[in-house]
Amino acid sequence: MSGTWMTTRAWLLMLPLLVIMVAIIGWPLVDTVRLSFTDAQLVGTAGNYVGFDNYTRMLTSSNFTRTLSTTTWFAVVSVAAEMVLGVLAALLLNQEFRGRAVLRGLMILPWALPTVVNATLWRLIYNPEYGALNAALTQLHLIDDYRSWLGEPGTALAALIVADCWKNFPLVALIALAALQAVPRDITAAALVDGAGPFNRFRFVILPYLAGPLMVALVLRTIEAFKVFDIIWVMTRGGPANSTRSLSILVYQEAFSFQRAGSGASLALIVTLLVTVLAVAYATLVRKTAGSAT
Amino acid sequence: MERKGSLFTVFVYACALLLAAVILAPLAWLFVMSISPAADLAAKPLRWWPQAADFSRYAQLLSTAENSAGAAFTASLRNSLEVAGMATLAAVVLAVPAGWAVSRTPSVGWSLSMVIATYMLPPVALSVPLYMGLSWLGLLNNVFGLALIYLTILAPFTTWLMKSGFDSIPREIEAAAMIDGAGLFQTWRIITLPLAAPVVATSALFAVLLAWDEFFYALLFTSDQRAKTLTVAIADLAGGRVSDYGLIATAGVLAALPPVLIGLVMQRALISGLTSGGVKG
Numbered sequence: 135m136s137g138t139w140m141t142t143r144a145w146l147l148m149l150p151l152l153v154i155m156v157a158i159i160g161w162p163l164v165d166t167v168r169l170s171f172t173d174a175q176l177v178g179t180a181g182n183y184v185g186f187d188n189y190t191r192m193l194t195s196s197n198f199t200r201t202l203s204t205t206t207w208f209a210v211v212s213v214a215a216e217m218v219l220g221v222l223a224a225l226l227l228n229q230e231f232r233g234r235a236v237l238r239g240l241m242i243l244p245w246a247l248p249t250v251v252n253a254t255l256w257r258l259i260y261n262p263e264y265g266a267l268n269a270a271l272t273q274l275h276l277i278d279d280y281r282s283w284l285g286e287p288g289t290a291l292a293a294l295i296v297a298d299c300w301k302n303f304p305l306v307a308l309i310a311l312a313a314l315q316a317v318p319r320d321i322t323a324a325a326l327v328d329g330a331g332p333f334n335r336f337r338f339v340i341l342p343y344l345a346g347p348l349m350v351a352l353v354l355r356t357i358e359a360f361k362v363f364d365i366i367w368v369m370t371r372g373g374p375a376n377s378t379r380s381l382s383i384l385v386y387q388e389a390f391s392f393q394r395a396g397s398g399a400s401l402a403l404i405v406t407l408l409v410t411v412l413a414v415a416y417a418t419l420v421r422k423t424a425g426s427a428t
Numbered sequence: 429m430e431r432k433g434s435l436f437t438v439f440v441y442a443c444a445l446l447l448a449a450v451i452l453a454p455l456a457w458l459f460v461m462s463i464s465p466a467a468d469l470a471a472k473p474l475r476w477w478p479q480a481a482d483f484s485r486y487a488q489l490l491s492t493a494e495n496s497a498g499a500a501f502t503a504s505l506r507n508s509l510e511v512a513g514m515a516t517l518a519a520v521v522l523a524v525p526a527g528w529a530v531s532r533t534p535s536v537g538w539s540l541s542m543v544i545a546t547y548m549l550p551p552v553a554l555s556v557p558l559y560m561g562l563s564w565l566g567l568l569n570n571v572f573g574l575a576l577i578y579l580t581i582l583a584p585f586t587t588w589l590m591k592s593g594f595d596s597i598p599r600e601i602e603a604a605a606m607i608d609g610a611g612l613f614q615t616w617r618i619i620t621l622p623l624a625a626p627v628v629a630t631s632a633l634f635a636v637l638l639a640w641d642e643f644f645y646a647l648l649f650t651s652d653q654r655a656k657t658l659t660v661a662i663a664d665l666a667g668g669r670v671s672d673y674g675l676i677a678t679a680g681v682l683a684a685l686p687p688v689l690i691g692l693v694m695q696r697a698l699i700s701g702l703t704s705g706g707v708k709g
Binding site: 140141143144145148154155158159161162166176223226231237239240241244245247248254256261263264266269272273300304357364368381389402403413 | 441447448452454455469470472474522523526529530532535536546548549554557559584587612637641647658659663665673676679683692
């Protein structure tokens with residue numbers, strides 16, 4: 135069969151997918167770009183061309199800078215904690231002990247729990263009047279009075295991060311565990327014979343095997359964390375006093391609550407650009423790590 | 429091999445117990461809340477185990493009596509099932525030919541890479557035109573419209589999984605069938621698809637999980653019982669003025685059951701799918 139026919143046939147087979155993708159991703163993206171240069175409302179007026187007005191207004195607003203730093207803080211802390219906890223859990227699950235298979239099976243539960251159910255569950259746990267956290271901490275005499283964990287700007291973001299970590303560190307653990315099981319036994323044994331301590335064995339023998347998969351997990355988790363909407367919306371809606379507002383929530387408010395489609399679109403594209411830059415930077419890093427790990 | 433002292437063994441078991449407690453405690457509490465009488469949940473000090481287990485909330489939520497909490501819940505359950513089912517079916521139908529084409533003709537692979545790169549797009553970047561488009565088509569607050577939008581998430585992912593699946597089926601087997609005179613679709617029916625069945629099943633299950641979990645688009649594009657999905661219904665309950673926290677917990681347990689069961693049953697396939705994805709990127 136000729137190569138041209140093979141290629142033509144391949145395109146024909148991909149056509150349905152590509153048509154749908156252009157219709158529900160390509161076109162909306164282009165239209166978001168168009169809208170971002172207009173003062174269009176969500177319903178009604180089509181809007182006039184306003185140049186870069188939306189962008190300059192959004193980028194210079196204190197809302198944006200504050201939300202950007204909140205989102206960055208959420209992403210950095212939660213992803214870092216998930217990586218550390220995930221690797222620690224994987225190192226534990228790589229030991230031999232009774233019940234290991236059961237424990238490994240349990241790790242799938244937080245991952246499988248729907249995000250909204252997870253958010254709801256933690257919202258109930260943090261409840262200021264009847265929540266389990268308040269009850270447990272007072273019964274252990276660690277705090278004297280019930281607190282409003284999600285109701286105070288000082289603790290709300292930290293409480294969200296805990297809830298997010300609980301759901302996502304098991305996935306990192308499972309990925310790291312699979313990588314650990316690929317470390318040849320004789321190499322760790324040889325390092326032991328050579329007198330390498332636990333830390334050095336981890337750093338120089340095990341970590342190179344973990345680096346590639348962990349980098350990929352890091353990239354995916356960071357992108358997810360920057361786009362975060364669901365868990366925050368259900369637990370705090372960005373409050374109290376906007377202390378937990380993420381970029382996605384800011385776009386939602388601008389475009390849908392205030393119905394300002396134009397400026398919402400420009401904000402959405404700024405977020406997209408940020409995520410893309412992050413992803414490209416990371417991808418370069420992954421390629422380097424994957425290259426040096428072998 | 430490493431000599432493992434008894435102190436080390438104790439340490440390992442202590443850590444294992446701690447990890448199990450961390451994973452299980454919140455889940456167990458969700459279930460306990462769902463069967464505790466409202467008075468127990470409001471008691472100070474909190475009663476950690478109900479005096480008498482009360483399963484009535486499950487019956488309450490699953491009843492279809494009109495204008496009850498159950499009517500709203502079962503409607504959203506049905507919507508979630510419909511949307512996840514339709515979107516998954518469509519995603520698999522699109523993904524099988526496209527995944528096969530990229531696997532066998534790598535020169536068109538860049539188009540799939542572009543499709544997969546859309547994963548980076550935050551849904552907010554598409555939401556305004558999608559909202560306007562659905563509104564123009566009259567598909568706002570409609571399960572078909574929502575299922576169509578879910579393809580933005582499901583189709584790239586399933587195509588990529590199918591492509592890796594087809595990569596592991598030797599093309600020589602297909603070539604042999606074609607030399608014997610089988611056409612493309614006949615070869616697929618007799619050779620390729622039976623061999624790819626496990627991958628198709630895994631992709632479909634992943635797609636169901638993704639659709640079941642989706643919240644943002646459902647929040648934007650649905651407004652009442654005709655299309656609201658479970659995630660939106662639960663967020664409504666959690667954010668509304670429901671005084672019985674046990675009822676919210678019960679809704680959570682019911683919504684979590686299908687994906688958790690899929691997760692447990694498909695553990696091995698899911699983990700290998702996740703990790704191969706994680707390793708290969």
